[in-house]
């Protein structure tokens with residue numbers, strides 16, 4: 258649960274970097290699996306061979322997916338996994354003779370990666386800005402963000418339906434024959450500060466995608482691999498995506514690893530059209546990366562860690578709420594499992610966003626590190642550059658003593674940054 262810097266200063270890791278280190282640091286089981294693999298076979302290019310860790314991990318991931326026959330494509334990071342998903346989508350529609358379906362609809366305040374396709378579908382103004390003019394500019398809809406967008410007198414269910422309707426409107430405006438897919442995170446991570454959708458939203462999104470023959474991509478790069486208490490985040494939103502992307506937690510930080518999982522119908526479209534999926538990187542399916550991924554999954558099972566995610570997730574959110582919900586600069590504390598966000602506001606009465614969100618996030622980070630705490634503050638995701646939140650995404654091995662230590666340290670941070 259701790260990182261030590263070169264001065265031997267100790268930091269309690271309550272964010273796993275960016276929700277990466279799900280097993281903490283130096284987990285002996287993962288290290289042993291990784292060393293064993295490197296000692297056996299370090300690299301064999303996929304042009305010539307598959308490898309055992311890749312096959313085992315693909316089978317394990319497919320068996321956890323909610324429909325039989327899923328297939329898995331491995332890459333090295335989240336952007337690559339989403340780029341792979343986008344290319345799969347386009348080539349899938351071509352395999353079916355529907356070349357006109359090319360647009361990918363996404364949501365505002367989202368981040369799907371830094372490669373050109375993944376950044377094109379990201380609704381993150383700060384990261385898009387330097388690349389404006391070269392990115393694709395496909396339609397984007399508002400996210401499901403009840404804290405800010407639900408209106409007075411509206412029920413959560415009604416709000417969810419209204420938020421989902423924006424997708425139908427965007428599809429109709431673009432023309433269903435031109436839309437290939439919709440991409441969203443079931444629980445929005447760094448760009449909004451951990452925001453789960455309201456009940457019913459994703460079921461409606463699924464129904465709309467089915468109505469207009471549009472593929473649904475669930476970006477679970479941050480929120481997947483057990484982070485929210487179920488292996489896939491979408492399990493708690495009661496829908497089955499056509500494609501799921503995983504990264505971060507699946508390699509646990511021990512190796513760069515990502516996966517793009519597709520439903521059988523997508524794989525079948527390629528095989529029945531006789532068209533191979535045209536894509537590839539040198540390090541796809543790397544044996545030691547996949548061995549780490551397999552060790553991460555085995556470790557979850559061996560120590561029943563997803564149960565710990567659910568139990569400690571409840572303890573962590575309760576502790577945050579009982580200590581900070583009344584704070585003058587805390588607007589909302591929300592999340593699922595060990596994926597919890599604290600939204601910082603300038604004025605509790607109006608929930609006005611702090612103006613220089615990015616500047617405030619930097620101050621919080623500096624103070625937290627000063628107190629030996631790693632949390633993940635972010636700001637500036639709103640168009641104006643305002644907005645600020647702090648994310649907690651600790652390793653799944655944490656216990657109550659870490660929660661107590663974190664609360665004590667975060668109190669000091671809040672006093673230092675806000676004076677109270």
Ligand SMILES: Cc1ncc(COP(=O)(O)O)c(C=O)c1O
Nearest residue numbers: 334335336368369370446478479
């Ligand atoms: C939801 C989501 N998708 C995609 C990415 C991109 O992943 P990577 O940085 O591994 O390329 C991130 C990274 O933060 C992410 O949070």
